[in-house]
Amino acid sequence: MHNxxxxxxxxxxxxxxxxxxxxxxxxxxxxxxxxDEAFLSIMRVVENLLAKDFPQLVNALYRIDVSEDKLKEALAASTDNPASVITKMIIERQLLKVEFRKKYSE
Structure with a gap:
């Protein structure tokens, strides 16, 4: 469970x-x-970028360091909609950053 x-x-x-x-x-x-609330908020943005500005989405994923290989693998293995898969990976990455920041700011 996430804090x-x-x-x-x-x-x-x-x-x-x-x-x-x-x-x-x-x-x-x-x-x-x-x-779930975070997921829905992020997914709305991801869906919008998928539809209207794919290069900006790719740029943002690169900026936050979502692995391109892991993303391709997840998209290929999942039957979920692509926005959902991308959103899960974004949340994973952002929560990992929060953990690291908490750990190293102590």
Whole structure:
């Protein structure tokens, strides 16, 4: 289970890394976020970029260090929609960054 505060930190990183307007996800309006809420928020952005600006999505995935090989592997192995697979990988990566930052800031 993911810590709601870590999820919110991950969403803040997502906003920054995807170069969205500050508070695009309206994070100030809510104290904690569930994994499912984060998933839906990120997936909306991913679906939009898949449809309208694929190069920007690829750039953002590169910027946040989502492995291209792991992404291709996950997309090939999954029957889920591509936006869902990409969203899972983004959340995984952002939560890992939050963990590292907490660990090394102590």
């Amino acid at each position: 709601p505060k870590d999820i919110k930190q991950g969403l803040k990183l997502f906003e920054k890394d995807f170069q969205l307007d500050k508070d695009y996800l309206q994070l100030a309006n809510k104290k904690d976020y569930t994994y």
